[in-house]
Amino acid sequence: MKRLRLVVVGAGVVGFSTAVCIAEALPLCSVTLLSEKFSPDTTSDGAAGILFAAEFPDVPLERQRRWFKDSFDHLLAIAQSQHAPDAGVMLSSGCQIFKEVPANKTPFWSDLVIGFRIMADGELKRFPDHKFGQAFTSIKCECSSYLPWLEKRFREAGGQVEQRKVNSLQELSDGFDLIVNCSGLGSKELVGDAGVYPVRGQVLQVEAPWLNHFIRDGDGKTYIYPGIHSVTIGGTRQEGDWRLHVDKGDTQNILERCARLEPSLKKAKVLSEWVGLRPSRRNPRVERERVQLQGCMVPVVHNYGHGGWGVTIAWGTALDALELVRKCIQEMPQKAKL
């Protein structure tokens, strides 16, 4: 008998999270994930993957809190399970420090992470340029492990994976009844969204096993994130910059800025350099529409534009996308019987 055929476009953390949510919740749909690139070649693979967030301007705060909480709880459960090493998910403690005291000292996610507190003056002494700090325990989710782990989970739920570049939604209307778009920056071409733009990020992997705590400058440009195998240090935030090659000037700059926060990094060996383009948008697009494809109205659920917060809210937005998929199914025209 015919089954409802769903396709998810995109194999980054948003694409695979969404595909897993759908395949596990709707076991009687056939779900296919199509993508030009897979781990380790996605933007998610280079992300440090530490969970905290900035506020999107036009998304109700309650919804942003839910995205954050659903993702945090989901990853926390993995971090505290036997799957932690395979999935590349770990707890990580540290601080975010500010040169000027921010208007909002307790961000919306402060009660969703573990043990959030304002840092004491004594703790801030080691950062002479900074006046204010927040200390908390969050989660680090390393996509080079997490994406293959999600892919396995997706396949176990009956999902199919295919490497293929999708140039237009028209290509998909023949084989699929419902399209889920998680193509990130690709949405610029795929659905003609002029609101998506790259924010270039360059990071380095360094060997510094003596570091256990993360440090992030509140401006989002300088950070040190100890991980399972190495320490990710960064970074850059270059809006509209499409360059995917490593910039030696950026590398030098990153090393200097990070060493100012953590002088011991001068002793660290640089293991690799990496550039990624954050799929940015004023607000993430998590909504559905109906698109006319080859004479048929096909439901499309969008889930893209997470910027630098893909790992942070992927699972939460994936659950929203699942709800949207459910609504689409409910509204599909019902067939009369001869």
Add this chain to the structure above:
Amino acid sequence: MQAEWEELARRNWLEESDSQQKPIPPSVSPGYYFSTTNPFRDQPNAFIEGQEKARQGDLNAAVLLLEAAILQDPNDAEAWQMLGTTQAENENEQAAIASLQRCLELRPNNLQALMALAVSFTNSGLLREACDALRRWIRHNHRYRHLVQDSRGPTSPLQDVLLLFQEAALLNVDGVDPDLQTGLGVLYNLSSEFDKAVEAFSAALSVRPQDYLLWNRLGATLANGNRSQEAVEAYSRALELQPGFIRSRYNLGISCINLGAHREAVSNFLTALNQQRRSQSCSQQQMSANIWAALRIAISMMDRPELFQAANMGDLDLLMAAFQVGDL
């Protein structure tokens, strides 16, 4: 998850759920699940009485009597055929398909069973199987069998059979063959050429204006071609001719949903479920899962959470009282 399951079942993306019914006795026909308790098990003249109940529109009683007839004589092809068409009218497609297939094993040239099977396959989205049944219908029909050629070159199975039926129609210069037109209507449904399918069923109805099955097929075709308003008229005609026609009432409910008339949709689904239940000694298991699922959809659109809960619990009496649906 159960909700999704039924959701999909309702749309034919899955086989309908027969899970509540336990198969007995599997040796008679591997594909058909008989009712576990059948008060007519040893009834004499079960076939004749079943046929009469079906004519009266008491489809559940008809099903039980026909099952009894088959348990008494498993090789009664006519009873299998009647059971198949009755199950289709009672909105149980899987049971219809299994019965009709058994009938055709016993009598491969039964034209009515072939046509009914083609319709059931079409409803189930099984294009190849539907085309195959219609090709067999032509091959066993003495008026048209000479048209069948071994090879027509590389065409699709649908185009292949459609050509056969079109050629056959050209032979009928002096009148309309309503059965041939029915086949054409089914084929045009398969190719989504709904306007042509409407013409074919209308042609068949010009010869058999009292055929409620044809009125329902015309209605379903109109509905699937986005002509719900006209579909309602066709279903209403079918139900005037046969008030117990569960499938047509289910279809009418679906069209009401599509027209935004949720209360009318609920009312039709409740009537259909009550008709399925009403037959003596019939328990809940005789009610179609897909009618319940459609009922839940309609109620969910009315913003009445307490009634939605009742629908989830399968509380037909509470819902009938709430919507003031009485016995027909």
